[in-house]
Amino acid sequence: MSIVNITIIDREGEKHKVEAPTDMNMNLMEVCKSYELPVEGTCGGMALCSTCHVYVRSEHGLSEMSEDEEDMLDQAFFVDDDLSRLGCQIPITDDLEGLIVELAPTAE
Amino acid sequence: MMIETDILIIGAGPCGLFAVFEAGLLKLRCHLIDSLPQPGGQLTEIYPKKPIYDIPGYPTVLAGELVEKLMEQIEPFKPGFTLGERAETIEKMEDGRFKLTSNKGTVHVAPVIASAGGLGCFEPRKPPIGNIGEFEDKGVEYIIKDPEFYRDKNVVIAGGGDSALDWTIFLADVASEVTLVHRRSSFRGALDSVEKVMELNEAGKIRLITEAQVVGLEGNGKLESVVIKHKKVGEMKKGTQHFVPLFGLAPKLGPIAEWGLNITKNAIEVDTLDYSTNVPGIYAIGDINTYPGKLKLILCGFHEGTLMVQSAFKHIYPDKKLSFKYTTVQGVNGFE
Numbered sequence: 001m002s003i004v005n006i007t008i009i010d011r012e013g014e015k016h017k018v019e020a021p022t023d024m025n026m027n028l029m030e031v032c033k034s035y036e037l038p039v040e041g042t043c044g045g046m047a048l049c050s051t052c053h054v055y056v057r058s059e060h061g062l063s064e065m066s067e068d069e070e071d072m073l074d075q076a077f078f079v080d081d082d083l084s085r086l087g088c089q090i091p092i093t094d095d096l097e098g099l100i101v102e103l104a105p106t107a108e
Numbered sequence: 109m110m111i112e113t114d115i116l117i118i119g120a121g122p123c124g125l126f127a128v129f130e131a132g133l134l135k136l137r138c139h140l141i142d143s144l145p146q147p148g149g150q151l152t153e154i155y156p157k158k159p160i161y162d163i164p165g166y167p168t169v170l171a172g173e174l175v176e177k178l179m180e181q182i183e184p185f186k187p188g189f190t191l192g193e194r195a196e197t198i199e200k201m202e203d204g205r206f207k208l209t210s211n212k213g214t215v216h217v218a219p220v221i222a223s224a225g226g227l228g229c230f231e232p233r234k235p236p237i238g239n240i241g242e243f244e245d246k247g248v249e250y251i252i253k254d255p256e257f258y259r260d261k262n263v264v265i266a267g268g269g270d271s272a273l274d275w276t277i278f279l280a281d282v283a284s285e286v287t288l289v290h291r292r293s294s295f296r297g298a299l300d301s302v303e304k305v306m307e308l309n310e311a312g313k314i315r316l317i318t319e320a321q322v323v324g325l326e327g328n329g330k331l332e333s334v335v336i337k338h339k340k341v342g343e344m345k346k347g348t349q350h351f352v353p354l355f356g357l358a359p360k361l362g363p364i365a366e367w368g369l370n371i372t373k374n375a376i377e378v379d380t381l382d383y384s385t386n387v388p389g390i391y392a393i394g395d396i397n398t399y400p401g402k403l404k405l406i407l408c409g410f411h412e413g414t415l416m417v418q419s420a421f422k423h424i425y426p427d428k429k430l431s432f433k434y435t436t437v438q439g440v441n442g443f444e
Contacts (some may be wrong), residue, residue, distance in 0.1 A: 042227060043357060043405075047153050049358065071296045074268045075356050077236050079291065105238045 008037055009057065009102040014063060017079040020092045028054065028101065029087035039103065045088040050076040051106070052087035062090060077107045109214060111188060113139035115406065115420055116208055116218035118195045118364075121149025123409030124224030125178040125187075131417040132185030132429065137443065139188035139218070141144045141195050141210060143229040143362075149174035153230055153357060162407055174406075184442025190214055194229050198390075206389065218273050220420040222370075223376060224413070225396040227359035235353045237337065239325055247331020248351050258283045258350060262330030264324050264334050267354035268292060273301040275354065280313045288317040289322055289336055325351065364396070372398055382419030383412045389423055391416045 002022040003014050008031075020031045029052035032039035040051035047068040054090050056062065062085065065073075069089045073079055084104065090096075117124040120142035128138040140316050146152055148171075156172030163169055169177075193210035198221065201207050208216045232250030234240060240248060252258075252275055263283045265276050268290040274297075276288045288305065295302045309316040317336060323343070324335030333347045361374050370377040370386045376397035378384060383391050393416050394409035402408075421430050 043150075043154055046155055046158060051358075067296075071269075074292060074296050075233075077233075077355070081292075105236070107234060 004092065004094060004097045004099070006031065006098075007100045008032060008035070009100070010037060011103050011105060020063060022092050022094050022096075022098070024092070026092045027088050028052070028090040028092065031092060032103070037103070039087065041088060047072050047086050047089050050086060053078070053104040054080060054085055054087050054101040055080055055083040055104055056085055056099070057083070057102050058098060060096060060099050065089070075103075078105050097103075111139055111190065111214065111216045113137050113188060113216070113218045114424060115139075115220045115222055115417070116141065116206070116216050117222045117224050118208075118397070119149060119224040119225060119226055119394070120144070120147040120189065121226045121394065122151060122174060122178060122190070122406045123226075123413050124149070124222070125175070125182055126220060126410045126414035127224060127393060127417060128182040128185055128187045129178075130414045131420070132182065132442070133433070133435065133438070133440070134417055134421045136417060136421060136424070137187075138185070139216060140189070141190040141208070141214075141216065143192070143194040143231075145192040147179060147189065147191070148172070149226050149237070150230075150359070151175050160406070162405065164267045164407065180350060184440055186443045190216065194362065195225075196363050204389075219424045220391065222413075222416060222420070223364065223385075223390065223392040223396050224394045224409070225364055225392075226394055228361040228364060228374070228396075229359065230357040231360050232353075233355040233358045235322065235355060237323065237325055243325050243327060243331045243351070246329065247349060248325065248353070250353060252279075252352060255279060255282050260284045261350055262348045263287070263350045263352060264289060264322065264346060264355060265338075265352045266290070268295050268297065269356060270297040270301060270353040270356065271356070273297040273305050275352070276314055277301065277304050277308065280308050285315070285348075286313075287317060287348070289317045289320050291319070291321050293318045322351065322353070334443075375402075381415075383416040384419060391420065427434060 003019045018035050029041045041051035042051045050072050069086050114136040115138045117140045120140040131138050151171035159168045193212045196211045197209045199207045205219045206221050261283050262285045264287045266289045280284045308314045319339040320336050322334045324339040326333045333345050337343045376392040378392050378397045380399045393412040395404045
């Protein structure tokens, strides 16, 4: 089993260093939930709700955004065109070692 | 108007719908209330065109199709529907039944309530503008109920999806002035709607402001202007009578939290014996409930509803004998 180390900054600015397996077909939203970080993941990972909206804070070349992800971010709030991604659309792979992401604010 | 039934189901998603079938087999009538204007819950509202692969007997089925099939399956049991209304308050009456009143004042009376409320109620997503609450119904509307309301008025719409585009096109002929504000320069709605909006903009029938967001609201008791922040130009003020942010719907737990039910992490605690809550006569099935080992699957919600109605029957008719029958033996004997 292979593990990558990811830093997740919560909405209070606290850093959580977590280990994520690369062989469990997980995505970043699911990793956040498994560590009980405040990520709803309402739609279950279909890029249909934006509750797993994160800012990517490290220089990792992530996969291209799908149409669905772009559509959803278009409806989201607090979007940063350069940094925003949906956690559920980021599969956990070996090249994410050292990734730093910050949870985006939630409306209300 | 007062609606009386045996089981009042809160939420017309797949689990609520299937519970009607299982209740019907026991000759219990059901009525469903849902805040959305159509049945199906998140299947219809969030992902109607997505395939589901874990419904037994269906190698694949679109979420929207599953809802249609469920509606067909429960039709013999003639369920009632209160749609587009949110279950607001629940009171216990002297005769032991519950009285549930909707946000629009519709009264429902039943000896059993089953919450199949899924993720809660779908409500419009409100943009994070500090004082937006002050102007709700005083110039800020999240839903367009009657387009005539905007006749000869000045309207600013925000959003980039289909509803923002469609209403911009529709109101172009109704309102005196329509401005559409969108965060990006491109739109992701249906192509012909996007083209129509571009045409209207070029013809001067609407005003399109892209790469911009509404960041402030001003007015004295009612909305008078919005502050629009453009990516390059900076902030500008625009006089308007109405601001309509259209950013889709998101689920909120809502009034469920105020009914005296034990709640853990936004879900209602139930006993897996019969999916009863801490309040006798109130049950919870589907995504809204929680118990050790809970999985949020439609499949599991169907099972939960099936066991729930057995217990509901005993709650309603404590002295009646209930014998379990297979549909293959008994058939489906609907209500007149």
